[in-house]
Amino acid sequence: MIRFEEVTKIYESGKNEVRALNNVSFEVKKGEIYGVVGYSGAGKSSLLRCVNLLEKPTSGHVFVGEDDMAGLSPKDLRRKRKNIGMIFQHFNLLNAKTVFDNIATPLYLLGVKKSAIKEKVNDLLEFVGLTEHGHKYPDQLSGGQKQRVGIARALSTDPDLLLCDEATSALDPQTTSSILKLLKKINKEYNITILIITHEMNVIREICDSVAVMEGGEVVEKGSVFDVFAKPQTETATRFVSSVLQDELPESLKVLLKKQDRNHKIFRIVFTGASTGQPLLSQIAKKFNVDVSVLYGHVTELQDVPFGNLVVQLIGDEQEIRRAIFFVNQSEVEVREVASHAS
Amino acid sequence: MQVDWSTFWVDILNAAGDTLTMVGFSLLFSAVIGIPLGVVLVVTRKGHILENLAVFNILNAIVNVLRSIPFIILMVAIIPFTRFIVGTSIGTSAAIVPLIVYAGPYIARLVENSLLEIDPGIVEAAEAMGATPWQTIFRILLPEAFSSLILSFTIATIGLVGASAMAGAVGGGGLGDLAIAYGYQRFDTDVMIVTVVLLVILVQGLQSAGNILSRKIRRR
Numbered sequence: 001m002i003r004f005e006e007v008t009k010i011y012e013s014g015k016n017e018v019r020a021l022n023n024v025s026f027e028v029k030k031g032e033i034y035g036v037v038g039y040s041g042a043g044k045s046s047l048l049r050c051v052n053l054l055e056k057p058t059s060g061h062v063f064v065g066e067d068d069m070a071g072l073s074p075k076d077l078r079r080k081r082k083n084i085g086m087i088f089q090h091f092n093l094l095n096a097k098t099v100f101d102n103i104a105t106p107l108y109l110l111g112v113k114k115s116a117i118k119e120k121v122n123d124l125l126e127f128v129g130l131t132e133h134g135h136k137y138p139d140q141l142s143g144g145q146k147q148r149v150g151i152a153r154a155l156s157t158d159p160d161l162l163l164c165d166e167a168t169s170a171l172d173p174q175t176t177s178s179i180l181k182l183l184k185k186i187n188k189e190y191n192i193t194i195l196i197i198t199h200e201m202n203v204i205r206e207i208c209d210s211v212a213v214m215e216g217g218e219v220v221e222k223g224s225v226f227d228v229f230a231k232p233q234t235e236t237a238t239r240f241v242s243s244v245l246q247d248e249l250p251e252s253l254k255v256l257l258k259k260q261d262r263n264h265k266i267f268r269i270v271f272t273g274a275s276t277g278q279p280l281l282s283q284i285a286k287k288f289n290v291d292v293s294v295l296y297g298h299v300t301e302l303q304d305v306p307f308g309n310l311v312v313q314l315i316g317d318e319q320e321i322r323r324a325i326f327f328v329n330q331s332e333v334e335v336r337e338v339a340s341h342a343s
Numbered sequence: 344m345q346v347d348w349s350t351f352w353v354d355i356l357n358a359a360g361d362t363l364t365m366v367g368f369s370l371l372f373s374a375v376i377g378i379p380l381g382v383v384l385v386v387t388r389k390g391h392i393l394e395n396l397a398v399f400n401i402l403n404a405i406v407n408v409l410r411s412i413p414f415i416i417l418m419v420a421i422i423p424f425t426r427f428i429v430g431t432s433i434g435t436s437a438a439i440v441p442l443i444v445y446a447g448p449y450i451a452r453l454v455e456n457s458l459l460e461i462d463p464g465i466v467e468a469a470e471a472m473g474a475t476p477w478q479t480i481f482r483i484l485l486p487e488a489f490s491s492l493i494l495s496f497t498i499a500t501i502g503l504v505g506a507s508a509m510a511g512a513v514g515g516g517g518l519g520d521l522a523i524a525y526g527y528q529r530f531d532t533d534v535m536i537v538t539v540v541l542l543v544i545l546v547q548g549l550q551s552a553g554n555i556l557s558r559k560i561r562r563r
Contacts, residue, residue, distance in 0.1 A: 052471055081473035092464035096487050106472045109482060
């Protein structure tokens with residue numbers, strides 16, 4: 001659906017050159033929800049704008065469907081853009097127009113007949129849950145409602161692709177969650193491919209199928225959300241993953257653990273898929289001469305597959321702990337030592 | 344000196360009529376020049392939908408030059424031009440020409456400011472929708488700025504009332520002419536007070552009307 005080929009974007013301001021994107025290549029498949037995560041200044045926003053050519057890549061190509069975006073004539077580009085919906089962090093609604101007219105604007109611009117517009121907009125109002133609010137103006141709505149208007153507006157021309165520019169970053173967690181559910185619904189019901197840029201890893205966790213991690217204008221890691229969460233390869237990705245799957249132990253707990261006089265080791269165990277149901281810990285306790293203590297636990301869902309994350313303390317002889325971990329490694333889980341304390 | 348009040352009110356009414364004529368016509372024509380000029384000054388600037396720095400810089404310079412000439416000097420300086428356009432250099436219709444030259448660039452700046460108040464994100468959204476530059480200007484920018492434009496035009500109209508009073512100095516007619524001829528040159532304080540009060544009422548009325556209209560459009 002989208003293919004980035006060695007995309008580089010350089011901004012020049014006076015003598016300074018800022019390399020916002022450096023040789024970025026990846027592909028977004030049709031029908032998936034693709035997330036790009038990175039801290040501010042990582043180049044996500046430029047990347048997203050290169051898709052509908054709000055920004056022109058300095059070099060490289062962006063293909064949407066079959067079309068090389070930079071190669072389109074202005075007229076073809078405008079036609080293509082009607083196939084690419086976009087929603088924004090600050091919604092960018094027309095303040096002088098009602099909700100209804102905001103959603104209808106792309107259709108007015110296309111010259112669609114009034115009666116057809118009315119039907120389409122009313123359907124969209126219902127779809128985003130704003131049927132009662134069509135006559136209101138944007139400043140009478142809450143942030144979440146404004147974003148729903150933005151979404152309805154983006155969908156009015158029946159696009160194949162939806163670009164989300166930090167679409168939930170200005171919203172509170174509860175509203176974020178409802179907007180994310182709406183995006184998922186759009187993806188499922190209309191089979192619209194969605195490209196999201198965000199700095200919030202929980203957005204990636206909640207709805208994305210694939211993720212690219214960006215830093216300093218480059219994609220430093222990419223893959224399925226599942227793989228990146230289970231086995232982050234880079235430091236940046238690890239930091240993003242631990243921002244939602246806390247595996248750093250609280251300081252107070254670390255202090256308490258240091259006071260313990262028995263030999264112990266602390267491991268992070270990641271259960272994925274079917275292994276989430278295994279009674280692994282009780283098996284360890286029975287088979288080996290170790291005590292197991294759960295310090296932190298978390299089970300969530302990634303791409304509709306359960307994903308568990310436990311931090312456990314194994315107490316016992318070095319030998320027994322090693323045997324226990326060897327046993328754990330036989331099953332389909334990821335184990336990583338977090339800290340150890342030998343007495 | 345004693346004023347003959349029976350003819351005075353007739354003079355006042357005629358003068359007020361002249362003022363309204365001058366302001367009305369010059370507002371109309373300077374809007375016709377100023378609105379497109381203001382729009383062009385916005386859309387041709389760096390990063391905007393029709394970026395064209397040559398056009399922007401030239402128009403920007405012209406507007407600045409015209410805006411920096413004091414009206415009273417402008418009025419005298421362009422007398423040959425005025426005579427070319429309307430055939431005379433005195434009277435109400437002759438005053439309208441310099442008023443347009445004065446207010447056109449002024450309105451262009453006001454329109455430019457109103458349009459620049461619009462969040463650039465809205466223009467970006469229009470581009471992302473696939474709007475043509477023409478559509479962006481007429482369907483997005485101008486409607487979004489409408490309420491602010493009304494206030495801008497209120498300011499421009501009041502500026503024209505002030506400038507039209509100065510046009511009185513070269514025999515342009517109107518309330519300013521009256522105030523200068525009777526009040527200033529003949530030391531007739533009563534006449535001056537009456538004309539000034541009338542100008543104050545006119546300006547107050549225009550400002551209130553502009554505010555109400557703008558609020559109506561903004562709707563709250």
